[in-house]
Amino acid sequence: METFSFATSSSIKLKVNVKIHQLDGNQKPLPYSVLLKRPDLRHRASIANPNSELYATAQIWADSKPLTLPMQTTYKAFKSGRIWNEWLELPIGYDDLPLTSQIAITIWDLSPTGGEGAKGHSIPFGGTTIPLFDEDHTLLKGRQRCRLHRHKAADGLSSTTTPWIKKPSRRSRKDVKTSVDVVDEKVAEMERLEALLKKQEMNELPTNHWLDQMVYRKMMKLRKDVLKIPPATQKDKQISDQPSESVDDEQDEELFYLHIELPRFDHPIVFADQEYPPPPVSNLQSSMMSEVRLKPPPEVSFGPGINVDGNGYGDAYAGRLVRIYDPEIGLNENPVEVKHRRLVRGRNAGLADRDMKPNARIRDELNAIMNYGPTHSLTLSERDHLWTFRYYLCRDKRALTKFVKSVSWHEQREAQNAAPMLAKWAEIDVDDALELLGPSFTSPIVRAYAVDRLRKADNDELLVYLLQLVQALKYETVAPEMADSDPAQSSSLARFLISRAKDSLILGNFLHWYLMVECDDHSPEQGPEFRKLFHKVEYDFMVELEKTEDGLARRKTFLRQAELITVLSKISKDARFSREDRTRKIERLKKYLADPKNDLLHIDPPLPLPLDPSILITGIYPDDCNVLKSSLFPLQLNFRTTTNTKYPIIFKTGDDLRQDQLVVQIITLMDRLLRKENLDLKLSPYRILATSTSAGAVQFVPSLSLAAAIAKHRGILPYLRANNPDDTAPLGVRKEAMDTYIKSCAGYCVITYLLGVGDRHLDNLLLSPSGHFFHVDFGYILGRDPKPFAPLMKLSHEMIDGMGGTGHAHYAQFKSYCFTAYSTLRKQANLILNLFALMREANIPDIRLEPDKAVWKVQERLALDLTEEEAMRYFERLIEESSNAIMPVVIDRIHGLVQHFRA
Known part of the structure; x- marks a missing residue:
């Protein structure tokens, strides 16, 4: 068989679109006798003007129910024909369409007196319902010609009364051929030629110019013949069992066709339904979801006395039950598994595990587990292996994070048996300690162990991870109000950071500014509980800082740094929002910096620069500053240092620099990792510091x-x-x-x-x-x-x-x-x-x-x-x-x- 390329509807992440092209058809003029009987008809827009302004609505239906709200075309003033040429986007995607989806399109007329099916001053001119998938479950595409049913709104029902194709009617007598039958045969022939034309447009048929022109002329002639409907003969009226009794019925024979266009795709789109896994019968905790075994959906059968096939009742299908899935049961722990784990990992159950060693097969499985990344979740059997052979694995430092994942720390007895193992384990690396401070580990015992490992890192290494350690405070389980009442319950990570920062000028500088930025973040994504947490850590840091020998002086330094940042922010905002040209902005900047009243020309005593606290600045060079070409007009400033050298920075407002700060920090880390392997790639991770959520400083590199x-x-x-x-x-x-x-x-x-x-x-x-x-x-x-x-x-x-x-x-x-x-x-x-x-x-x-x-x-x-x-x-x-x-x-x-x- 030849290869067949297609796409499934569930993979099309696009909204359903339909283009309303034009309306073809000839409307018969009403005789005066009818207008005398129905004077309200003379006010209908379509009767008063053959090119009246109609509008169309499109709506998705499925299984006799509407799936979306109707979408409406914009106003168009028609001149010679009713042509919209407008795409309508329906509020549903192709991936959400059921197989029975249909588009119900209604053309609306205007009438001040209303009428049957009227909505306000709009009455249906005609409607049509077109399915989106054909009999082969393939999505329709390209141009479509839909039969419009006069004076009916498209219903969208499964057995619709407004189908888009009206099949040729059956002859009521073998020797009688009505004018309606003639019309239906011409319509069928025209549709056959249009289908061939569509195939040619899709390159499925070869092109022949002279023959194509003949076929096109034939189609145009058929269209004119169909739209010019001859009046029904008396014999035709006798055949019809329902004679016309109203004006609307007399116009039912008018033929109107609506031309629409559906999007084209490179491949056929075949319907594919969304397959959802059945909910489990029982389940473990959310942390153990990887072990859940989903069972197949239940086989539904009928009980005794139920009409099975619609032909009668019987007991042939009795004795079979329907299994009902309860989601609440599926989200709870299996009590049998909980009891088993408690018994295995109980108080005295670990004595027999001290001398246990894995066989060859289990040893290979344990080695594979050791190579798992930090994002890999463990199965139940893997967790049981790690617990059983924990004494064997305690010599491997890579196994500690895996072992911690295998323990249910909310179980008191299990936690008591697991906690002593942490002290016996081989010393882990810093990257594993950082993993234990992540959101997956909530046990204070585990987090305190990770902090103890970080204590062995020097200040330079700690500074590389400081940005992440400040964010790790969000995962601490101790609430700030609990820490106030019981100091022993305070965060071990917070206590560690404060103890190291109070003794280091550089570490304390960056901890202070990282905390201040988080306190300044009032966006919806930053909850008030986090702001309260960072306020509490900053307060504790200042309290501990005062206990050191130079603590008061360092607190005053932080205050002076904040005043400097406030002044620079004001200057930057003035330059940013000023309507002057860039030359005037530069002149105003230099004049402001040179004014002694602003305390920037001379800074005494020297101040550690927040961007780089190892640099002490004594003033600024007002004549060597600039306003850069940018939408935010950042400032280029040159500070004078204690060594009489220039330290250039860029200060900007209106931009959150925390993302840039993170990237530069990761580049600095990667440069450190490469240098450890004797690979110096001459990287230039310039310094960057976000001083608030909308301001910051960047080191300027010539x-x-x-x-x-x-x-x-x-x-x-x-x-x-x-x-x-x-x-x-x-x-x-x-x-x-x-x-x-x-x-x-x-x-x-x-x-x-x-x-x-x-x-x-x-x-x-x-x-x-x-x-x-x-x-x-x-x-x-x-x-x-x-x-x-x-x-x-x-x-x-x-x-x-x-x-x-x-x-x-x-x-x-x-x-x-x-x-x-x-x-x-x-x-x-x-x-x-x-x-x-x-x-x-x-x-x-x-x-x-x-x-x-x-x-x-x-x-x-x-x-x-x-x-x-x-x-x-x-x-x-x-x-x-x-x-x-x-x-x-x-x-x-x-x-x-x-x-x-x-x-």
């Missing part, structure tokens, strides 16, 4: 965008050659600069791919004179991109030309660095995924859209299901596809034109 460098030097290679000339080196660029460019390109290509950074164009790719390449502006991450057909990795041909092209040895070196970086970061997948898991409740735009899928999106790009060799081949294909993609080139050109016109 550089040029790729677009500016290409425009000024006609390429990246000439730019590198101009800043790092060396006639003896390949391509005329100093070896150190070229090596820095190649390494940084490789590092950022891998990292931005893993993070799914979007909206990449030549204006947010920057290059410093020393060859450091880096990305800025992370408004789209985790695969989101405002531009269509965006590549998974941003590797433009301009970047490759800077290496000498695809044939140069530098390009092969670039690919080698990419493979090494990708392989190294895949080995640290657990740490990266755990950090994103801790940010699930953070109010960050691209994580907030789909919190449950944030970790999954990063995990998918890590390709953990592939072997090392398969992953390298996959990444090599990714590099080739990204470098040869055409759409990014078009997008960069369009973006360049838009920026040129804006300038």
